[in-house]
Amino acid sequence: MTLRVLIADDEAMARRRLERLLAAIPGAVLAATCTNADEVLAAVAEATFDVALLDIQMPGLSGLDASALLPADGPAVIFVTAHPEHALQAFGVGARDYLLKPVDADRLRKALDRVAAPPAPPSARLALPTARGVHLLARGDVSHLVLDGASVVVHADGKRHFTTTSLAELERKLGGEPFVRVHRRAVVNLNCVELLEPLETGGFVARMASGDRVEVSRAAARQLRRRLGLR
16 A cells, blocks of 8 residues: 655754655555644645654644644644653644654654555444443444544543543544534534534534534544535
């Protein structure tokens, strides 16, 4: 599998190192190089990428800010930074991996392999680690998942379950349809959505069968309209 990779870093030396490392990894193709978050967003709006290697600290918008503004079907994000203290926040916004500078060649290869690996077929039940133990939830009972601070709240069968497993990892375990990422902080089961209320921003508020309301970002709303055959 060929991975189209975008690199974003304001430091020329860091960009050149990543370019050299990528050139030695079979199946990885450098498709774009950016120096700030605005260039990243412009590049993603014009072309398709499989992976974005984003520095966190850049002039203007940070890599975390850029990740939050990427479309729901945008590239998998791997953060590359010299600051380990951002790791929890990075995984909280759905990063697939987190690499520390100077980036190790083998570590980068493993991160890209993780993105390229085909998803495992979803199980009929979601194994959810919590402080009380591992809950086994029927996939169809899961209504929506919302990131709340350092925890993800999984709403299932009228109950709330708190876990430190990342939202991105839970999304992968659920295995796609009918589960859809509608915001960097939320995933919903479309079978449990009763109403999509339009917002002036171009997004939606999804009213769930439980009565809960979940924000749908403008980018995710565009994808939902196409998916549902709406204009």
